[in-house]
Amino acid sequence: MNDIKQITDELIKFRNERDWEQFHNPKDLALAINIESSELLEEFLWKKAEEAKTEKVREELADVFAYAFLLAEKYDFDIKEIVLDKIKKNGIKYPIEKAKGTAEKYNKL
Numbered sequence: 001m002n003d004i005k006q007i008t009d010e011l012i013k014f015r016n017e018r019d020w021e022q023f024h025n026p027k028d029l030a031l032a033i034n035i036e037s038s039e040l041l042e043e044f045l046w047k048k049a050e051e052a053k054t055e056k057v058r059e060e061l062a063d064v065f066a067y068a069f070l071l072a073e074k075y076d077f078d079i080k081e082i083v084l085d086k087i088k089k090n091g092i093k094y095p096i097e098k099a100k101g102t103a104e105k106y107n108k109l
Helices: 003-017 026-042 054-074 079-093
Strands: none
Touching (some): 026 054
């Protein structure tokens, strides 16, 4: 079993044991990703990046991943496939010769 499937299966098992699937529609999972992302950002608020508590960053990042995996499962997305496809698309939008060493958005390169 690959790692992504194992993680997704464990999340689904955890969810189903608690009868939470009824709350896990795509809209609410997307909202949960946003909320957990905000909690991740909060760990960096008003401090230098190196001052963030690593364990708290780890926990909030895990929450973001968990809801993202569950949302992908709702749409039957292959996580590996969609991430690799996005990397390819970004490679076209951000060609090395134009994007290397700059943080400019693709439409300003």
